[in-house]
Amino acid sequence: MISTESVATRLEDARDSIHTSTNDLWSVWTGIAADAAADHLDRERKSDTTISYELRELASATRRADEDLAHAARVTLDRIAAAERAGFTVDDGGVTAGPGFTGVYEGEPDAAAHWGMIRDALRVIGEVDDDHARRITGIVSNLIDVTPSPAAFSPDEAAHDWAMLTDGTVTSEDLGRFTTNLAAAGLDPQSLDELAKGKVVTALPAGAFSYLENLYGEAGADGVMELQRQLLADGSTSALGARDSLASGILALSNEHVRDVDDERGGWDRLPQDVRDLVEARPGAVQLDGYRVPPTLSAFMDTLPPDIRGELESEPGAAASAHRNALANPGDAAYIDSVIRGREFWEFVGTGNGTPGAELGTKLVESAASQASVIDATGSGTGPYDTIPITVGHAGESMLDVTSSNHDVSARILAGDLNGDGIPEVQRDDILTPLFTHAWDDGGESAGRLTNWMTHELGDARAGGDTARVDRAEFAALNLSQYLAHEENFDRLMDVHGENTSNIGEVNPGLVRAFADGLHGYIPELVRADNVGDWKQNSLESPNSNEAARRIFTLMATDQESSATFGSAATAFGRYYADDFVEGPSYLGASNAGRLQALLDTGIYNAGREMFDDRARIDEFVQQRREDTFNTNYTVIRNLVALDPRLSGTVGLLMDINSTSIRDTFVPAFEDPEATPFTGDFSRYSAPNAYNLLENAVGRYGLPQDPEVIANLGDLNLLGSDGTLTYPSGNPPLDAITGAADRALENYKINFSTFREYYIDAYGSIAPTNREPNAPR
Secondary structure, rough: OOHHHHHHHHHHHHHHHHHHHOOOHHHOOOOHHHHHHHHHHHHHHHHHHHHHHHHHHHHHHHOOOOHHHHHHHHHHHHHHHHHOOOOEEOOOEEEEEEEOOOOOOOOOOOOOHHHHHHHHHHHHHHHHHHHHHHHHHHHHHHHHHHOOOOOOOOOOOHHHHHHHHHHHHHHOOHOOOHHHHHHHOOOOOHHHHHHHHOOOOOOOOOOOHHHHHHHHHHHHHHHHHHHHHEEEEEEOOHHHHHHHHHHHHHHHHHOOOOOEEEOOEEEEHHOOOHHHHHHHHHOHHHHHOOOOOOHHHHHHHOEEEEEEEEHHHHHOHHHHHHHHHHHHHHHHHHHHHHHHHHHHHHHHHHOOOOOOOHHHHHHHHHHHHHHHHHHHHHOOOHHHHHHHOOOOHHHHHHHHHHHOOOOHHHHHHHOOOOOOOOOOOOHHHHHHHHHHOOOOOOOOOHHHOOOOOOOHHHHHHOOOOOHEEEEEEHHHHHHHHHHOOHHHHHHHOOOOOOOOOOOOHOOHHHHHHHHHHHHHHHHHHOOOOOOOOOOOOOOOOOOOOOHHHHHHHHHHHOOOHHHHHHHHHHHHHHHHHHHHHHOOOOOOOHHHHHHHHHHHHHHHHHHHHHOOOOOHHHHHHHHHHHHHHHOHHHHHHHHHHOOOOOHHHHHHHHHHHHHHHHHOOOOOOOOOOOOOOOOOOOOHHHHHHHHHHHHHHHHHOOOOHHHHHHHHHHOOOEEOOOOOOOOOOOOOHHHHHHHHHHHHHOOOOOOOOHHHHHHHHHHHHHHHOOOOOOOOO
């Protein structure tokens, strides 16, 4: 409301300033042109006055709506308070007698009368809201009608701007004009947000695409880079703003979902040819035919960026050798030059605000995968980096960073469906394997942005009712899981550089953390014991087989942070499974909880076994990684609660898990782990499981009514004086906790022995034990 009035005031100030500045002009300027200018200014002044009037009407209507709704709400709250003072309880279902209610005095309203008054007040709120909404909608409609459409770009606007910026002097007026044009051809924050969600935006004025296409076509990739360096060197606020808009314009021009008022749209084909050539450059490609190696060493060195030049100059003779080799191998030199130029160009474009088009994005990912393959082939004696030993760092990362804001690109790459028609055109492994196994300078963080978004988007899209984005995230998570769980891919990721070499968590920890971030919301689909999850049956593996899930949990255990992410999420879902069992009548909650715990255990043990040959080091790794895994990550929990409100009950347990005592219960001492690593004392699982069930039962049904049970819980410090359940600190006797919780659960007719039977059977289906069939559990 205040900001709306502020806009009106600024518009009026600008209108009055123009009128004052031009008022004396007409005494000295006469004629047809002067009359036309005066008429134009008069029309603009009238238009501004009309717009200002509608803005102030909007501010006034909003203020009145706020006041009237506040009054109606106060009336409703007063009537609720009156009912409660009379001894009634008010909830969504109506007004009922509260605890200790003794009746009403003669002539005083009863429960039905109070509820009638409250409903009348609620109806008034709705009527007031509807009335003001109609009024505000009408004003907004009027405002849209009286607001002039953005001026269309003239056909020669881009050529004029480029000539103006490259004539040797760039004045503040030049920058102002250029920035204004780029802003008019760009997107506002709301449109950028819609675009990031995969929506089509139609915010550009007529001619905007022609302007952008002609501007970047006039400049070319090298011209854009020269201009952005000039603007960066200028350093003024206006110059830096123009630089940002210059980068953002490339993204808008490339995006198929950006359209103007005439339904012209962006896309890959609108980008300058030399920009497209940078993306599609491969060793020996025709796009490189125009390159010529500078004939002198000094000229050659002048073409190199500071980091590469510094590296060559630091080693005697390296620069001269690189130049000789470039002259002798011009095709390889052309490829390396394209990689260098591409790195600088996409690093600059990545500073802009916006989302690349899907076709540009998929081509950038393909190019990054190709560059990784070329680098990893170095040593064969035939690659570009063999003939010209120059290191170009962060080239692939710059392209991947640009694509990260378009999740359509990620979903397509993960499916091998590059054009998004639902039919894979390429083997996704041919793109993903080079990206995932290359030893990235940033530890795989840039590559990981292709995979880190699904869980977050699942929660955000569900909250907004966006089923298309829910489906996209789910499909991407499934495709990533299929890739990671494939035996050949799994083996490669566990020995990235060949047999008995470092695993993916050691080579690219940032990438594994991205896997965990993207997939932890889909842990129930990995458990999928009942085959009724969101993923279709057999889409990941056969029913009652968790081989694929074991591989994924093993990969997560190769990195400490990733293991903690999966462990925190698994703990939350374990709590949900406990609540599922409490709700009944199905026993799937117990089976899923046991299967999930076994997946965590086997993943950690298998990772240790893959990483170490020494038994003592395996055991040490397992113990440490289990402690890491159950060290609560509250950010993970908050995100999961956003996915499903039923998970909100997990937070209480996770506060408890921060204490050493309960975390230790998840680290049982195994007997003969080499033969069968999971022959553990299940009483160490029984205590937290019984506590989980009890906490969920109390949350659903309240505290047990048996005084003896309450006293027993209090004696073990399971129940505080305020009636709150808390897992006891220190080193509590596990059997006592299990027994106390078990007895309390009997009050709700919940059989903990049944839970334990199903839990252990499901656990054993993934991590078979050595127990005799009739051995005590």
